[in-house]
Amino acid sequence: MKLRLGRIAALTAAGLVIAGCGGSSSAKPELKITGAYMPAPVAGDMAAGFFTVTNSGGADTLTSVTSSLAGDVTMHSTKDGAMQDEKSFAVPADGRLDFASGGNHLMFEKLAHKPAQGDTVPVQLHFAKSGTVTVEMPVKSATYNPMTGH
Numbered sequence: 001m002k003l004r005l006g007r008i009a010a011l012t013a014a015g016l017v018i019a020g021c022g023g024s025s026s027a028k029p030e031l032k033i034t035g036a037y038m039p040a041p042v043a044g045d046m047a048a049g050f051f052t053v054t055n056s057g058g059a060d061t062l063t064s065v066t067s068s069l070a071g072d073v074t075m076h077s078t079k080d081g082a083m084q085d086e087k088s089f090a091v092p093a094d095g096r097l098d099f100a101s102g103g104n105h106l107m108f109e110k111l112a113h114k115p116a117q118g119d120t121v122p123v124q125l126h127f128a129k130s131g132t133v134t135v136e137m138p139v140k141s142a143t144y145n146p147m148t149g150h
Contacts, residue, residue, distance in 0.1 A: 027058030044114040049106035053097040060091040061128040071110030
């Protein structure tokens with residue numbers, strides 16, 4: 001009986017050690033949103049949005065975006081010069097997800113009003129693991145370039 005209990009204890013301890021050796025996929029995402037901006041829209045019913053998600057933890061997924069400014073916010077990628085609707089975007093573990101002019105971007109449609117340069121637009125980014133992150137997106141000039149700051 002003692003021998004059997006010893007084996008059970010040893011197997012249980014080994015199982016706990018193996019269970020504790022989870023990979024980074026089980027790590028909690030640690031997201032930071034930077035560089036958010038919206039170019040002032042030229043037309044009154046649509047606008048674009050850009051930002052960067054930096055993740056210093058486990059993987060996550062951006063599942064949707066909402067804003068009180070727009071009746072609808074869609075996520076798009078640009079591949080070979082063609083814009084495509086996307087349902088979600090992966091945020092890699094210890095990586096980043098960029099939304100930049102000419103690439104991934106947000107489209108704000110059915111605007112409640114036309115935002116002007118200097119305004120700030122609240123935007124909710126919805127992540128599968130991290131929940132909702134609210135970003136205050138400043139409205140920049142229609143020709144704003146984040147590389148030059150103008």
